[in-house]
Structure formats: structure tokens, C-alpha cells
Amino acid sequence: MPKLRPLAVRRLIAMAVVLIGAVVFSVRLVDLQVVQAPKLNAEALDKRGVPVTVPSLRGDIVDRNGVVLAATDERYDVQLSPKNVRLNGGKFWPTPDKEVSAEEAFAQIGAITGQAPEEIAKIVDDALAENPKSDFAYVKRGVDLTALNALKKLLIPWITFDVNHERVYPNGAVAGSMVGFIGSEGQPQAGIELSQDECLVGVDGEETYEKGADGVRLPGSVVVTKAAQNGGTVQLTIDRDLQYEVQQAINKQVESSNAEWGLTTVLDVKTGELLAVAEDHSVDPNNVDGVSSDYREARSFTYPYEPGSTFKTLTAAALIDQGAATIATQNYTPFRWDPEPGVTFADSTPHADMPWTLAGIIVESSNVGISMLGSRLDEQTRYDYLKKFGIGEETHAGMPLESAGMFTDASEWDRQTNYNTMFGQGLSSTIIQTASAYQAIANGGVRLPPVLVKSCTAADGKVTETKPEAPVQVISAEAAAETRKMLEAMATEGWVAEDAAIAGYRLGGKTGTAEQSDGEGGYRPDYVFTFAGMFPMDDPQYVVVSTVAYPKSPASTIVAVRAWHASVEATIRTFHVPPSSGAYEPLQLTY
Amino acid sequence: MSANTVPLDRDELQLATGEADWLLSQPGTAPVRAPQPGPDLRIVPEARSRSRRLSPLVAALTGVGVILATLFAQLGLSIAVSQGAYEARALQSELRDLTRVERVLSQNTDKLASPQNLADNAAKLGMVQNTTPATLRLSDGAVLGTLGGPTAAIASSLVPNATLEGLPVVDADGLLTERNPEQAAAAAAVAAAAAIPWEGPLPAPQTH
Numbered sequence: 087m088p089k090l091r092p093l094a095v096r097r098l099i100a101m102a103v104v105l106i107g108a109v110v111f112s113v114r115l116v117d118l119q120v121v122q123a124p125k126l127n128a129e130a131l132d133k134r135g136v137p138v139t140v141p142s143l144r145g146d147i148v149d150r151n152g153v154v155l156a157a158t159d160e161r162y163d164v165q166l167s168p169k170n171v172r173l174n175g176g177k178f179w180p181t182p183d184k185e186v187s188a189e190e191a192f193a194q195i196g197a198i199t200g201q202a203p204e205e206i207a208k209i210v211d212d213a214l215a216e217n218p219k220s221d222f223a224y225v226k227r228g229v230d231l232t233a234l235n236a237l238k239k240l241l242i243p244w245i246t247f248d249v250n251h252e253r254v255y256p257n258g259a260v261a262g263s264m265v266g267f268i269g270s271e272g273q274p275q276a277g278i279e280l281s282q283d284e285c286l287v288g289v290d291g292e293e294t295y296e297k298g299a300d301g302v303r304l305p306g307s308v309v310v311t312k313a314a315q316n317g318g319t320v321q322l323t324i325d326r327d328l329q330y331e332v333q334q335a336i337n338k339q340v341e342s343s344n345a346e347w348g349l350t351t352v353l354d355v356k357t358g359e360l361l362a363v364a365e366d367h368s369v370d371p372n373n374v375d376g377v378s379s380d381y382r383e384a385r386s387f388t389y390p391y392e393p394g395s396t397f398k399t400l401t402a403a404a405l406i407d408q409g410a411a412t413i414a415t416q417n418y419t420p421f422r423w424d425p426e427p428g429v430t431f432a433d434s435t436p437h438a439d440m441p442w443t444l445a446g447i448i449v450e451s452s453n454v455g456i457s458m459l460g461s462r463l464d465e466q467t468r469y470d471y472l473k474k475f476g477i478g479e480e481t482h483a484g485m486p487l488e489s490a491g492m493f494t495d496a497s498e499w500d501r502q503t504n505y506n507t508m509f510g511q512g513l514s515s516t517i518i519q520t521a522s523a524y525q526a527i528a529n530g531g532v533r534l535p536p537v538l539v540k541s542c543t544a545a546d547g548k549v550t551e552t553k554p555e556a557p558v559q560v561i562s563a564e565a566a567a568e569t570r571k572m573l574e575a576m577a578t579e580g581w582v583a584e585d586a587a588i589a590g591y592r593l594g595g596k597t598g599t600a601e602q603s604d605g606e607g608g609y610r611p612d613y614v615f616t617f618a619g620m621f622p623m624d625d626p627q628y629v630v631v632s633t634v635a636y637p638k639s640p641a642s643t644i645v646a647v648r649a650w651h652a653s654v655e656a657t658i659r660t661f662h663v664p665p666s667s668g669a670y671e672p673l674q675l676t677y
Numbered sequence: 678m679s680a681n682t683v684p685l686d687r688d689e690l691q692l693a694t695g696e697a698d699w700l701l702s703q704p705g706t707a708p709v710r711a712p713q714p715g716p717d718l719r720i721v722p723e724a725r726s727r728s729r730r731l732s733p734l735v736a737a738l739t740g741v742g743v744i745l746a747t748l749f750a751q752l753g754l755s756i757a758v759s760q761g762a763y764e765a766r767a768l769q770s771e772l773r774d775l776t777r778v779e780r781v782l783s784q785n786t787d788k789l790a791s792p793q794n795l796a797d798n799a800a801k802l803g804m805v806q807n808t809t810p811a812t813l814r815l816s817d818g819a820v821l822g823t824l825g826g827p828t829a830a831i832a833s834s835l836v837p838n839a840t841l842e843g844l845p846v847v848d849a850d851g852l853l854t855e856r857n858p859e860q861a862a863a864a865a866a867v868a869a870a871a872a873i874p875w876e877g878p879l880p881a882p883q884t885h
Contacts, residue, residue, distance in 0.1 A: 154787050231781050256787035258838025330792035337835035372839035590822045655808050664812050665821040
């Protein structure tokens, strides 16, 4: 081995030192950047990073024309830091030459939030009494933008603000019971808000940023860990303006006749879409406490009642469809009938034995007549027809709560019920179910299950249309046309014709005067009045059903007919329905 | 760079001047050059051009200069970026404020467009409703329905809307009036009745 010169030795040593140093540093580098990196990053972020939830916006509920029925608004919480209020002896300087004491600030805040200065002072005292280092207390929650801007102008250093979302319903009680409402913590409680929550609710996002000493986000430090996704828009089939007018009409009749409650439904014949579903004094979702709990639900869907004579139409339709009768079928009709031992019923007003046709029986609304003819069909056949008309079935129109009504199997009917069901007693239905049954008659015998929710449009613009339920061919088109003739006769020649008529329009409908259970095994002495109809009769486009329960003055079907009449007029105006063509051909009612 | 300095130079120096050193280190010896057997030829190390060689001082200064320039550029860039961050923040909060104003305005429009408000205002202006409007059929110009058909007074709204509370309506003279005069009067009466002026000396709390 050649002897190394001292110089080379020194070089080698230097090289070795450098190499060892490099290795040491590399190991440390890998350790920090790779092995410990996640842990250190997390620790560092904890120290500097500020995580923020980016709240998503709840979607709107709109009517069939896109008019907003429910929207999300921002409200602002005013907060203060109790310990900072006491800094500098309670004084602060909004501008260098202006000194403000805490008491003056309380007065300034109170003037905007509507609180007394002592109230705010108490908030501070209470918070400090509980925790002398308290850094947070609410002054007032949910102030509006005007108040927020006014408070910001005060330049009070110990006040901070937070944003929260609130639901607003710009049309108030218009469709209020269907739209529903949400609770104070944002959880949906009723109506479409509840049933369509999946569409309306968004997904909150998350991001973190690092902030400097002055609170400014450090450039490039925002990390979006999850993007916020706003909720979708639910479109209803309701027309806001029609809904208002129909609600006005039913409210007016319920108030003027001193009735207990009233409902009106307008249904589009060709699509099954609900255009207006009105209930008296329904809830204003902006002020849920303004009405008692009964009025917070959409009673059109949840209140079944015995429909009464409006169901004679369905019995007649079944008879015609089965070929068991025609509109001209003659029936000598007494006032009272005892078809079987222990079974008895009578018409509403006494009359001599009358030579009525089926059409005459419908126009005169004879319980005896429809029962005598209806008995030509056995009870199972009549049950099956009512079932196909949608009685006893939930509509699945889109509300969270719905009643199927009371409709027992034909095998469970007692002898009296066997006859009563022919004229709409001994069973119950909601007004939506009644309207849906009439829609089948208006639509050539094809029942399109009612729809309330048209579509859901996601925040990214993707539209999900409501899948319509399968249509049901209830009766033949011919039977439906024959049944419509009788309805037109009723509205044109019947005793309510004067109140129903609208010049230029051919209308059809059937009255109903129904007894209701008193809940103790008997019937109440007063009645629920209904008028169920459709128009224009040359080609029916709309089914309208109005019900007024237990009116005192007048205690008459006229009240329901007036509500119906006003609703039909409103429908004509809203949808610019042209006057009818053709003319009513009078039917033979007697022989 | 360092190759130009200490170790290499010394080696070269030694190689180049080895003979002279040796001669100088012999005391008493006359500085007589020994006779050379023929020309003593060696490869002369390639002379470095003095002019191309950078002085270490200049090199160091240049290096420091470059580093300083980089640092200043970095600083400037950083200032610009953070200035931009402040500007971005200001613009973002302006955007947020304007979004808020836009939301408030659109919601005001929504509630002012509500049927309750329109009906109240129309009634106050003295408008009536044409209950069954006539229609004109374009195909043959026929008027369907009756012109001058029945009208109805506009009923005051029976459908509540809490968002309209406190909003006035415009009457036929273009003046703002109370939406519900009866309600407002009743509320005022209640307020007046509730405010009973105190008589006698002000009560003071008993303290100990």
C-alpha cells in the first residue's frame, strides 16, 4: 500500500465528514418528510389551521310555474366576548379620537336589536359570573341584514357575527299546509318539507385555512376537503295564484256560513296533477304557532269523511259499465224502502212514489232509487269498482302523511252497509280520493293517480321527474260519457243549478249531503256538504270538489256549491279556459 | 472554484519551483548553474490565461449578489401575493355582501309579489275583479262570453302571510296606508290601555 501523503489524508477525512453529514441529514430528511410527515402536518394544522364547515343551502320549493313557495334566507347571530367587554375599563375607541364606554355601546346595540341596555349588560354579567374568562355569549340570534349592517357600523371590537340559515315562505299560508315547515334546528316537520327532504337537503362542505395574526387567510392555504353541495328544487303541480283564490273562496264560505271546516281540490283531468288543494284557515309556515295543531296538516290528505251522495255517481257508473242499467233505465221510486228485515232507509225529503229514470234518480239524489238499481250488482262487484276508483287506497301523491280512508272488505259489510255504500255512507274517503274518482269519469274511464310533486331539480341541474303511477281503466269510455251526461243534467237542471251556473260554460257535478259518525256509534245531527264536479263538459279538463262541514247558516249544500262555483271561476281565469262549445242535451228524467 | 486555490496551487508551485528551492537551501554553494547535458526539456504546464481567471473576490460578490437578488425577488413576489390575498379577501367579502343584498331584494320581491299583497293593494286602489272575462277567438274574431260581464269587489285577504306584517299598502291617492286598519287600531288601543302613567312617588327598592 503506497504511503498516503498528509494532504490526501486530510482530503479523505474532509470527504468522510461531508459524507457522514450528508447521510445524517438525509436520514433526518426522510424521517421528517416521509415517516413523520402526516403526524407533523396534522399537528401543524392544529396550531395554525382553522377548519370551517361550509353550510349547504336547502333547496327551494316552487309551484308549477316556478314561483317560490319556500326559500332559504340568511339570518345573523350577534355574539359578544364578555371578558373583552371589560378590557380597558370597558372603554374602546372606534376611531382614534372617539371614546365609547360599554354602557353607551349596550344602548347603541339595543337600539338596533330592540333590547334594553340592561338586558345586554345582564348577558355580560351572567356570562362572567358563570365563567370569569367567558369569551362567548349571544346578544341576539337571527337578526336581519339591515340590523347586521347597522351593528357592523358601530365598530365595536368585542362583537362578532355568525350566519345561519332560516326558511322563509314568501306566500305565507298559500299552499302552506302542503309546503309544510321545518323546526328551529332545521329538521323538517311536515308537508313537502318532510316528504321531499331527500331532494331538498344539501351536503355540507368542509375546508380549512391558515390565518395570520390579523385573521386574514394566508394566501394559498385554503384546502377544500369537501365541496358543499346545495339542495335541489322541488316543483309542485300546484298553481300559486289559483291556490290563493281557491283558499279565499273556501275561507269565505266557511266563515260566512259559520261552518267547522271546508276543503276544495282542483285536479287536472288529463294528467292527474293537483292544481289547487285548499283548506280553510290553513297554516302560515312563517308562523306555525298561529294556528292550532289540527290546521298544520294538509287535511285534504289526512281527513277522511263519509262522502255521501257524490258516490251515487260511482254506483251509477258501475251499473252502466256492467250493462246492468242505462241512464234511461226506469225505476218506480218510493220515499222509503225496506229491502230486507232490519234494513231501512229513506230519501232526504219526503216525496210520493216517483217514476224516475237513473238520470232522474241522480238529479234528485234519491237514496232509495240508487239502492234499488244498485242492488242489480252484487256487493263484491260494487266493492271492486270502488277499489278501482281509488277508494280505500292511499294516493301516494307526495305528502308524508295520508289517510287511506275507511273502506272495509265487502265480506265484512253488514246488510245496512251493503246498501249504504251505494250512496256514500258506511265508508270514508279524503277529498283527494273523491276528486280522483271523478277524474276517472272525466277522463274516459281512465284514472290517473293524483300527483302533487312534479319534479326534483338537483343543484347541478339534473331533473328527476316524478314517476307517475300506472293508470287504471276503471270503466269504459262509453260508460264514462253516459255518466257525464247525468252530471251535466244535475248541474244544469238540478236544484243547485242556479248557484252553480257560469254563463257560457257547460258544467257537471253531483251534490252530497253526508251524515258523519259522532264517534259514539251514532251519527251527528248535522251534515257535511259536498259538490263534486267537472268542466267544461264538452271536453272535461278540470275536476273541482268542494266540501263544507257542518255549516249553520245556511245549513245547506248551497254553501259547498258557492265555494265550488268561485273555484271554477278562478280556474277559468287562471288557465284562460275558453267558453264551451256545443250545448247541453236535456236527459229524460221521468217517464 | 476551490480547485484554483489552496491545495492544487501549492502542488503545482512545488512542481514548478522544486529545483530552485533545493538550490537555495544549499548554504555556501555558489549560485552557479550546473552544466546541462543538452537541453532539459519538460512539458510546460499549460499557462492559464490570467485574464480569463475570475478573481475570487468578484466571484464571491457575484454569488452573494445573485443570492440577494433572488431573496429580494422572492420577498417582492411574496409581498405581491399577500397583497393580492388582502385584495382577494376584500373582493370576496364585497361579493358576499352583494350576494346578501341580492338575496334580501329578491325575497322582498317574492313577498311583494304574493297574492295577498297584490289583492290588498288592488282593493285599496279601488280595483274590482272581472269574474268571468270574455275571450276573443283569433280564428274567426268571435268574442266568446259577455263583455262587461259581472264584477266582484276584491275581498280582503283571508289567507294570512306573516312576511307582510308591517308592510304598508298604496291607496288610490298614492299614499302609504296601514294594511289592516282595524287590526292596527285594535293593537294601538291595547297599547294605549296598557300604558298607565305612574302616579305618586317612584317606588324605590328597600336596601340594607
